[in-house]
Amino acid sequence: MARREAFLEGAQSAARLHERLDVRAEVEARAGSIDVFGAIIALGTPLIFRPLEGLLGACIPGPGVIISTERPLPIQRFTGAHELGHIALGHTFSLDGEEILTRMGHNSGQARTPDIEVAADSFASAFLLPKWLLQMHARRQGWNRASMSDPRAVYQLSLRAGASYRATCIALERHDIIDAKTRDALLATTPRSIKAELLDGLAVENFFPDVWLLTERDEGSTLEGQPDDLFVLRLAEQGGAGYLWTTEGLVDSGFAILRDRRDIPPPEQAIGGPVTRALTARRGEPARGRFALELRRPWIKAGAPLSALRVAYDLHGKEVGLPRVKRRDLRLAA
Ligand SMILES: [Zn+2]
Numbered sequence: 001m002a003r004r005e006a007f008l009e010g011a012q013s014a015a016r017l018h019e020r021l022d023v024r025a026e027v028e029a030r031a032g033s034i035d036v037f038g039a040i041i042a043l044g045t046p047l048i049f050r051p052l053e054g055l056l057g058a059c060i061p062g063p064g065v066i067i068s069t070e071r072p073l074p075i076q077r078f079t080g081a082h083e084l085g086h087i088a089l090g091h092t093f094s095l096d097g098e099e100i101l102t103r104m105g106h107n108s109g110q111a112r113t114p115d116i117e118v119a120a121d122s123f124a125s126a127f128l129l130p131k132w133l134l135q136m137h138a139r140r141q142g143w144n145r146a147s148m149s150d151p152r153a154v155y156q157l158s159l160r161a162g163a164s165y166r167a168t169c170i171a172l173e174r175h176d177i178i179d180a181k182t183r184d185a186l187l188a189t190t191p192r193s194i195k196a197e198l199l200d201g202l203a204v205e206n207f208f209p210d211v212w213l214l215t216e217r218d219e220g221s222t223l224e225g226q227p228d229d230l231f232v233l234r235l236a237e238q239g240g241a242g243y244l245w246t247t248e249g250l251v252d253s254g255f256a257i258l259r260d261r262r263d264i265p266p267p268e269q270a271i272g273g274p275v276t277r278a279l280t281a282r283r284g285e286p287a288r289g290r291f292a293l294e295l296r297r298p299w300i301k302a303g304a305p306l307s308a309l310r311v312a313y314d315l316h317g318k319e320v321g322l323p324r325v326k327r328r329d330l331r332l333a334a
Helices: 003-020 023-030 036-042 073-088 115-128 131-141 151-161 165-174 180-187 191-199 248-252 324-330
Strands: 047-050 057-060 064-068 094-096 211-214 222-224 230-237 256-263 275-282 288-296 307-314
Touching: 003 023, 003 073, 003 115, 023 131, 036 047, 036 073, 036 115, 036 324, 057 073, 064 073, 073 094, 073 115, 094 115, 115 165, 131 151, 131 165, 151 165, 151 191, 151 211, 165 180, 191 211, 191 230, 230 288, 248 256, 248 288
Parallel strands: 047 064, 211 230, 222 307
Antiparallel strands: 057 064, 057 094, 230 275, 256 275, 288 307
């Protein structure tokens, strides 16, 4: 089989499985990421997360899919999508290491990659990061094709798609949304520098946690992250008319507000114009829940707010042991 055929076979198989499992409608309803582990379970394949040395994942007849607990959730999800590809494509056995994260597609010149690995890689990217998912998040955020050469937008896209920054850059090029040169320019920027810019001098212990930038455009979305992730909320406030964002919703949901300030436009801009309320918050422990912030006049508690930001979150981070979706089925602690 030619490499190009293997690549196409993987992508087509991913699209067929999306249809079979009705993935798109479910993801659009939540405005979140694709449930890779749920898909593995839906195909009747046992799935478990264990410490693995020198491997990210494996697909073994009998035991099923094993994914390493040594890497963060986005890598576990990508590994899961790769192993799901082996299953969907009828491959019987595979042991996969770091190499699955660095291959860039059929035209990348890595000629010695076996065809079944080319197909599983192609499946993984197409299943986890299909074009329609990237377009859905771009539409919600008001991003266009040009925005996708901005590392800050691509990083935020990667968080919403539940993939690494690197995998997202590669997928954008595979879908011809950016060219190879733009992909390489994006990959030359580290998420660390983007995180530091967002935190704007706020002291953190290290830059491993992700930093989400949330605005009114995230209304109704589902965020899946790690316990230590930081959330920078930038919300337009109309203090002149008496409308302020309430923050009780964050605190009631267990978040600590690390910084709360207002960015007031300079006087030469419209007086009484919108002020940006900039909040930085962190949950700090594994948790699932929701929070709602509302733009309203503080002295009027009743009635519909002028605007709202309501999100669902799952900050359990990486998976260990049985998949969480399975534990919920078994009614054990999530
Ligand atoms: Zn493989």
